Amino acid sequence: MKTRKLLMIPGPTPVARSIQDQMGRETVAFGDPAFVKDFKELLEDLKVLFKCSGEAFVVAGTGTMGMEMAIANTTKKGDNVLIVSHGFFGDRFIDLCNRKGLNADVISSEWGETVPVEKIREKLKEKKYAAMTVTHVDTSTGVCASVAEIGKMMKEFPETIYIVDGVCATAGEPEYVDEMGIDVLLTGSQKAFGVAPGLTMLWVSQKAMDRRKSLGTIPEFYIDFEKWLPIMKDPSKYYATPAVNLVWALKESVRIIKEEGIENRYARHKKYAAAMQDALETLGFKVLAKKGCRAVTLSNLVYPEGTDDAKFRGLLAEEGIMVAGGLAAYAGRMFRLGHMGNIDKHDLVSVIATIERALYRAGMPVELGKGVGVVQKHLMD
Ligand SMILES: Cc1ncc(COP(=O)(O)O)c(C=O)c1O
Structure with a gap:
């Protein structure tokens, strides 16, 4: 044997049987009233669980798309972005920002360590940064950033959007979006949610939504918050086809989380x-x-x-x-x-x-x- x-x-990560079952269901139209209800409930649950009074987005794509979505909706060409990197996935933001014509400054730690909060504060004082990225858990190093402590410090820099990559953290490491002062939290379905790969989830503060508005039309089409917001408010509307079975799978994962x-x-x-x-x-x-x-x-x-x-x-x-x-x-x-x-x-x-x-x-x-x-x-x- x-x-x-x-x-x-x-x-x-391992996908529980009940989550697999949701992926095996017969697919329905995204406008099916029962699916629309399920999707709506899922979005509400996500906001409650991660204590976000702003908006939640669930879009087909991977964690990398979430990273790109966070940057694309909060910055414009020529802006300064500060990247706090604790390894390979922190560094991933560098290329991403460079390709978008952003000025990326990076402060990195040795692998296995974190950048001290004081060092981040000093860097933020040097110039006006449109956004700052922090990877909550860098999967290449197993290092966990002090997201709450950094969030507290970020109150001194209200013009900077605080982006947290939670791909290897969300639903495993404590994350309270409002309380921690996070403006954009992004994650993927395949890690601590225990769903198959294929969904990106984001939680976005009002401040970050206002920033998006101030940018006018952005070059990106599929990942535009403003295009998806009407769908997140009313999932019976269409922008691009939602991943119906993965949405159900995530809903089952959230049910398991609530039960636990x-x-x-x-x-x-x-x-x-x-x-x-x-x-x-x-x-x-x-x-x-x-x-x-x-x-x-x-x-x-x-x-x-x-x-x-x-x-x-x-x-x-x-x-x-x-x-x-x-x-x-x-x-x-x-x-x-x-x-x-x-x-x-x-x-x-x-x-x-x-x-x-x-x-x-x-x-x-x-x-x-x-x-x-x-x-x-x-x-x-
Ligand atoms: C911390 C972190 N950020 C981003 C990513 C990229 O996510 P994906 O592979 O789903 O695009 C990963 C992937 O492992 C990750 O661990």
């Missing part, structure tokens, strides 16, 4: 991350992100000296889990493990046990059961 494969890459309770979901992610990170360190891996800025949605694990990345990840796949490799300078030196969305205790124990078997088969020193014991202890706390 074939061993089942657990999908433990940092997105897409979003605060409980945040607490669960925190507990699971501590269990996994502790167990993996016990097994000899080093968590790249420094303590104090570690994400709860994934862990980026630097190998012990002498580990053959391809062999190790190959053995892991044979033993039953899929993980991702390191990016950029960490390619071959690290693996990335997602632990977000709709996973449970069984997954945690299996994953650590599988990693122990792969280490054993790779000839690395490992005491079978040691990591599992650490997870078990965390789960009993």
Whole structure:
């Protein structure tokens, strides 16, 4: 019999059966009254869950489209944009902004660390920035930015739109849009929501909507807030065809989140991350992100000296889990493990046990059961 494969890459994450069922439903017209009602309820739920008094958007596309949508609707050619980067996905905003004729300034941290808030404040004082981007969790480093603390500081810079990339965070890391002073929060369906890839979700403050208005006609067509807003107010209207089955799938994911309770979901992610990170360190891996800025949605694990990345990840796949490799300078030196969305205790124990078997088969020193014991202890706390 074939061993089942657990999908433990940092997105897409495992899709629960009830969410899959929504994707398997017979597709209806986007104007179908029952679908329109479902879509409307979903948008309302999203605003309530993430505490946003502004607008919510759900549009077919990926997280990268959300990044582009955030920038396109809040800046115009020639504007200054500040990019706070904690890795590969923070850097993705650089090319995006450059192509749009924006002047992008970047402040970066070493991989595994964050840019201090004071440094961001000093940079913002240098000139007028139309927008600033912060990646909540950079998937390349497993670093979590101090989104709330930065939001507090942003009150000193009311002319700057605060954009948060929540692709690897939203629904796992706490995010309260109004309270944190976030102007645009963007995310994708395939990570902590546990839906298949294909939807971008954004939460937009009134301030950011006003900015969009002040820009007049923008060059972008599909991703224009002003084109989508009437549809988000009344989903029976047409602008471009909504991804009907993915909308249902997201609605089911939101139902699961509400059933769990979003605060409980945040607490669960925190507990699971501590269990996994502790167990993996016990097994000899080093968590790249420094303590104090570690994400709860994934862990980026630097190998012990002498580990053959391809062999190790190959053995892991044979033993039953899929993980991702390191990016950029960490390619071959690290693996990335997602632990977000709709996973449970069984997954945690299996994953650590599988990693122990792969280490054993790779000839690395490992005491079978040691990591599992650490997870078990965390789960009993
Ligand atoms: C933090 C972050 N931002 C943006 C993206 C891009 O999202 P997508 O691949 O859905 O376009 C990713 C993808 O992993 C990500 O992790």
